[in-house]
Amino acid sequence: MALKKIEAIIKPFKLEEVKEALHEAGVEGMTVTEVKGFGRQKGHTEIYRGSEYTVDFLPKVKLEIILDSASVEKASAAIIKAAKTGKIGDGKIFVLPVDEAIRIRTEDKGAKAI
């Protein structure tokens, strides 16, 4: 069974919803990082005493999930349903191949390590 990695960039306030949705979809573990970024969404302007700053980078949250290739579609659908607001800046999902996964405690490899 091939392993895949989902990297999902979502709006920070959607994290709880996405986590719940993934849990219901059978995904148990994930790693979450706070990131900054932009796609086509524009930033905003802040003005400090007459000095204008365009803030391009917006705060986002990145989720990283490793799963077997059969589960990718279900997990992606769950993320999209929970994270979508319909407004620009909702984020993106990337699916990448994974060469190996190992559980450190038991040294299990492959699908058993997920």
Place this chain on the structure above:
Amino acid sequence: MTIQNVLGWRPLVVLSVFWMSLAGVRADAPAPTLEQRVAGLEAYLGNGDPSAPLKDEKGNIPEGLTTASVGVAGPGHNAWLMTSAALVLFMTLPGLALFYGGLVRSKNVLSILAQCLGITGLVTILWWAVGYSLVFGKGFNSPILGGLEFSFLKGVTSAPNTDYAYWVSQNVFSMYQMMFAIITPALIIGAIAERIKFSALLLFVGAWMFIVYFPLAHMVWGVNGLMNGVWNAGAAIKAVDFAGGTVVHMSSGWSALILCMILGKRLGFGKEPMPPHSMVLCMVGTGMLWVGWYGFNAGSAVAADGVAANAFMTTTLATGVAAFVWAVAEYFDKGKASVLGFCSGAVAGLVVVTPATGFIDASGSIIIGVAAGLVPWFFCTRVKRWFGYDDALDTFGVHAVGGTLGAFLTGVLATADVNANLNLNLKEIVGKTLVAEQCKAIALTLVLSIVGTTVIAFVIKSLMGLRPATESEREGLDVSDHEEKGYIY
């Protein structure tokens, strides 16, 4: 049943001698009358001269005649000045440190704190050595510089120096004034933030104290100062400056402008975003500055009297109004009032009211508050953009502009109704030509600050350079100058 009835006349004699010794009377010296002693105590209430009731018709005091009120500090006045000295120190550490510290990028926050701390230590040493004497002495018999009679605080004891106060210990007065000497150069660091070497900054401040601050402070506040209109009948310029519009704000503000132009802009200025890293710290600092400023303004009465009380009120009114007006200006200008706007407005109000605070009434403070909320705002948001200088934290926009505006408005709004001292030497000019005298003082302050700063800056620039290396500036002054990080998480 009184003591006299029970024990006879002997206790009365003992008690009289006891009271007389308390009155500081030597057995062979003339004894003060009860009238004179009561008058001396009343002088304490009214911040007057306790030795005045002892003078004869010619104005001389008979040899050895004194009361227990003469040559000692008055507890209330002294306590207020000690408190005020602590309040003004609080303005620098940590008021200004946080106000400025929050406005820079996080990689430079410690550099602001270090510069405030470094200046505090350096100026303390200079003040003790010669600074106090050069400002408040009179040994040189000069309207420009004091003297050396108080070097190393020789003779500066707990007894009042009656050239400056009847009821405040001279050591307390010296320490109080030292806090002004500390915060004045500390204000300058705002304009040159994020791109000056620590060593160059301290060297600059050391020289600046001698060339600009000590002479200026003597001219404005020294008993024989050139611009001390209130107390020096022979002052060439009959100007007034209650708490330091010229001495503190104009000097630091205009010097800051010159220095920031000589230093040049920060790397990436105009292209990279450099917003404040913590408006929270900035606001906390603002609150501390406001509270501390009561010591700065009301303490400048050098007494806990009606003048101080008036200054307390005018300081409060001007500041609250200015904070609000600046925010209103922002609302109409860009649609939103910002925390930085409120903070800048409050500080601007405090700056503009500084020279006027003990000389104006409540209505005058409102006028000053409105002016302070608008004119510095205009310089910070428009003039700075037009001319393109990198006054990083708006030291020029707030302190130079505010101090100049305040010095001018003091000439317009001063009234002897709230401060009878204006009638001592200035009765003919208050409300008439005082404005002209203020303009002369403004001009002299400007020239001294600009020329002095230019010379010192270029000398240091050629000796050791003012700016850190490019990589050091990129990395942040905290690491490059202090090998420390402000935030580790």
